[in-house]
Amino acid sequence: MFSFFKKKPPVPETAPAAPAAAPAPAPPPTPAASRRYGTTSTFVAPTVAPVPVPAAPAAVSLPIAKIAETAERPVLEAERRSSWMARLKAGLSKTSTNLSLLFVGAKIDEDLYEELESALLMADAGVDATQFLLDGLRRKVKEDKLLDASAVKAALRLLMTDLLRPLEKPLELGRHTPLVMMIAGVNGAGKTTTIGKLAKHMQQHEQSVLLAAGDTFRAAAREQLMVWGQRNNVNVISQESGDPAAVAFDAVQSGKARAMNVVMVDTAGRLPTQLHLMEELKKIKRVIGKGMDGAPHEILLVIDGNTGQNALAQVKAFDDALGLTGLVITKLDGTAKGGVLAAIARSRPVPVYFIGVGEKIEDLQPFSADEFVEALLG
Numbered sequence: 010m011f012s013f014f015k016k017k018p019p020v021p022e023t024a025p026a027a028p029a030a031a032p033a034p035a036p037p038p039t040p041a042a043s044r045r046y047g048t049t050s051t052f053v054a055p056t057v058a059p060v061p062v063p064a065a066p067a068a069v070s071l072p073i074a075k076i077a078e079t080a081e082r083p084v085l086e087a088e089r090r091s092s093w094m095a096r097l098k099a100g101l102s103k104t105s106t107n108l109s110l111l112f113v114g115a116k117i118d119e120d121l122y123e124e125l126e127s128a129l130l131m132a133d134a135g136v137d138a139t140q141f142l143l144d145g146l147r148r149k150v151k152e153d154k155l156l157d158a159s160a161v162k163a164a165l166r167l168l169m170t171d172l173l174r175p176l177e178k179p180l181e182l183g184r185h186t187p188l189v190m191m192i193a194g195v196n197g198a199g200k201t202t203t204i205g206k207l208a209k210h211m212q213q214h215e216q217s218v219l220l221a222a223g224d225t226f227r228a229a230a231r232e233q234l235m236v237w238g239q240r241n242n243v244n245v246i247s248q249e250s251g252d253p254a255a256v257a258f259d260a261v262q263s264g265k266a267r268a269m270n271v272v273m274v275d276t277a278g279r280l281p282t283q284l285h286l287m288e289e290l291k292k293i294k295r296v297i298g299k300g301m302d303g304a305p306h307e308i309l310l311v312i313d314g315n316t317g318q319n320a321l322a323q324v325k326a327f328d329d330a331l332g333l334t335g336l337v338i339t340k341l342d343g344t345a346k347g348g349v350l351a352a353i354a355r356s357r358p359v360p361v362y363f364i365g366v367g368e369k370i371e372d373l374q375p376f377s378a379d380e381f382v383e384a385l386l387g
């Protein structure tokens with residue numbers, strides 16, 4: 010099954026209407042607290058309607074998720090998956106070729122471990138994750154008395170999947186109305202593009218989306234978001250002059266008034282070493298919190314997959330400053346090597362919600378440890 014988001018019936022942000030005196034009919038059975046979107050999933054529409062807000066400016070709220078079963082033909086789903094896998098494999102082919110060649114006709118000896126060490130380091134896995142994987146592999150080879158290269162490769166595949174599995178977590182929608190998301194990252198990581206893709210995916214899942222052009226530093230970023238919003242019928246809150254925190258605050262207020270499902274706040278790119286800009290990010294977060302208790306509910310860091318080991322430094326710095334809830338790794342279609350996810354899993358396991366392998370909407374997909382390792386190790 011292909012699923013993109015996890016969906017939870019929204020919790021009312023304000024008190025629901027008083028219950029009727031007569032005993033209410035039993036609610037439909039809900040097997041789990043939340044359900045996944047997907048071709049075969051169902052969604053129980055929330056029982057609490059959004060509280061109408063008087064004097065809401067230009068109310069364009071789309072109805073809160075009334076998710077019909079989107080029964081796509083299985084063949085389409087299979088096609089989509091295999092084309093995604095092909096693109097992911099192509100993106101990571103450099104690393105997968107290096108790793109796979111090692112095992113061709115190899116003897117299980119010190120040379121193999123040394124070559125594997127070099128390949129993992131070259132794939133940006135970093136010293137700690139590389140050592141962790143090698144130690145695990147040596148142990149497994151010994152315990153299971155593995156003698157042939159394909160069995161050792163299979164053992165490595167398993168170790169890597171186990172290492173990456175904790176990063177796998179779907180983005181859960183519907184927890185708040187609106188769910189407020191703040192998106193940060195260094196310059197050019199792909200924040201604005203990712204916001205556009207996510208908004209489109211969310212719309213396809215019947216979510217109403219409002220965007221905040223919080224990148225007030227680069228005028229082109231604001232334009233980019235506005236044009237994108239117009240094309241896709243998504244409202245964008247923007248201000249000519251720029252206090253990004255004020256834009257974010259306005260967007261949250263507007264999102265609440267219009268009972269939007271999701272508000273996404275774009276922010277300007279910045280390096281973690283630019284301390285005043287990191288302070289600005291913290292301020293945006295604080296001000297969003299003033300606009301809505303508990304918000305932002307998601308703070309995503311977008312990382313360019315070609316950044317190598319520096320990606321780990323970015324995760325640590327942004328996490329220390331903001332308390333990240335998730336990552337999006339973009340551009341795994343370029344010269345990216347992919348190993349940095351292992352480094353992140355070992356050192357700062359912030360969930361990877363999505364990975365991107367190109368500029369098209371469908372090039373952004375949820376991270377799956379199995380798929381990723383399959384692309385890396387075949």
Ligand SMILES: Nc1nc2c(ncn2[C@@H]2O[C@H](COP(=O)(O)OP(=O)(O)OP(=O)(O)O)[C@@H](O)[C@H]2O)c(=O)[nH]1
Pocket residue numbers: 194195196197198199200201202203224227230277278279339340341342343365366367368372
């Ligand atoms: N190949 C490839 N390009 C991508 C991907 N994601 C984004 N891009 C491209 O990367 C470039 C930068 O993307 P933006 O979304 O503008 O990046 P940003 O982080 O908002 O940039 P700043 O606002 O300058 O910080 C654009 O040309 C995007 O089309 C991806 O997954 N693969």
